[in-house]
Amino acid sequence: MSGKPATDILNRRRFLGAAGLAGTGAALGVASAFAGAGGKPDPLITEVQDWNRYLGDGVQSRPYGTPSKFEKDVVRRDVPWLTASPESSVNFTPLHRLDGIITPSGLCFERHHGGIAEIDPADHRLMINGLVDKPLVFTMEDIRRMPRVNKVYFLECAANSGMEWRGAQLNGCQFTHGMIHNVMYTGVPLKVLLDEAGLKPNAKWLMLEGADAAGMNRSLPIEKALNDVLIAFAMNGEALRPEQGYPLRAVIPGWEGNLWVKWLRRIEAGDQPWQTREETSKYTDLLADGRSRKHTFVMDAKSVVTNPSPQAPLKYKGRNVLTGVAWSGRGTVKRVDVTLDGGRNWQSARIDGPVLDKSLVRFYVDLDWNGQEMMIQSRAMDSTGYVQPTKEELRKVRGVNSIYHNNGIQTWLVRADGETENVEIG
């Protein structure tokens, strides 16, 4: 990993060379520290380092803190060939470099349809109109005076893993599974806003509309709107990031990311869905018989091993931490099973950290690896009893052209040298 200090990489090369000469046949370390392993003292310990002698930056040299310069490769990345223009495109969360369950705000994947709208909150308005007693306009200051709640939810793009329907395509969990993030939102229950305007009895659907250059609009059934939808102005304790809809976005727990309209400027109540571009020509699932499912809002249970994975190969024999994330749009994750032999035998992973409704959970298998080839998979089970299917099972019922909602089990092949790749098994 290029985030490591250069000395480590040099030492590693030296060690690998020595291992090769000794004819061990494996280019992998066993010990946890390379320097010092050969009996020579580690200069990082025996010599005084610059950071140990000279003063560092003072307070306020970094008024808004950013990650260490040694973490600069931990960034969102895109796949340039995927879309026509960067303004209507997507990038991916670096899942293989994260731990716990919360995604740092600056690493949450982005999906825009007309670029990032830059809106001064003083200029932002939210309108509620349509089938209401009293059409209203709110300012951000109005919204900040309403009762608010804090909730952790995952947001997964329906097209996450969409490139993988026909087989292994992209070599890295960032690209295969990185259209997801998990954030604590602060916001007002949508019901509070709707009560203020007064829904008419025949209001069955809402249309949410963004203030961006795409004027993104989606229809939302009223039952969901009144249940757990939030209108959020903060994420992870601070204002939303511009890429995530600053100053105001919709939070639609457990449902596909496209519904979570960013830069939210208007909510219209109506008696039927609008059949917008994003809910007909896109975000509908074309099946093998040529017919298409629509309004497939809920995200099925899914999981992925983030380490090891192609961007995070195994570097040592012996002790290792296998880890990953799991989630379900129908409730909580009840169990995650992991296989090392391509699905022949499974063991239940250890889930650690909060297990919350419609949130990522973090799982671990503390692993002793003897250098044997592994085919690693994970399988999530949720509180409704849904079990994440294999890709084969999924293709049997959906074909390969549905683009969206690919929650099939991912396989990573870990080779004897620790290098890991995205494979399809049969």
Place this chain on the structure above:
Amino acid sequence: MSRLAKLLFAVVLGGSLATTLLLEASAQQVAARSSGKLGLGRPALPEEIKAWDTDVRPDGKGLPVGKGTAKEGDVLFQERCASCHGEFGQGVGRYPAIAGGIGTLKADRPDKTVGSFWPDASTVFDYIKRSMPFGNAQSLTDDEAYSLTAYILNMNDVIKDENFELNEKNFASVKMPNAAAFYGDDRETAEKHFWKKDPCMKDCRTAPKVIGRAVSVDVTPDSKAGPKVD
């Protein structure tokens, strides 16, 4: 369960989950507590609603008064749209094709266009009016949106006559060829077998073989191609 019993149950359960249940108010509870008007916000004025409420539904609700023909739309399309969508709607580069593809939905590589896939004509008008042309949204007049919609439907053989005047009165009568092929989410019945009581843990399958590799496809961006952060 009574309130007391619930509390006792939570205490017995112990641990973070129970605490979470007790401390976290649901969105509904917060909404209920604030029932009655907060007195926030102000009435939306008719001019304001008119300015923002441009959405159009399949039944024609929301259509503005206006008109346009495919013939008029052709001129406009070549000027304002063809650089991305192609002269005949075939698409340029990775910008979407919006015409053709009829009968390809069961093919190995389906061609999903307005004519071959879109279920509702109103979507074309709504989308053009709110987001097109890409990078200069909401710059088209209502008549221009009618003309462009007529031209796109004409390229897809939905409107046969290039002189047919599309307007707010006849719009809802336009029917799209693939409309009947859409149906609501039925995963919970069609995929009922994904709900399993005891998924297999031991000797679940024969020895797996690698049948495909992402590295052979070779479309993963090099990590060096990532954004610069310096």
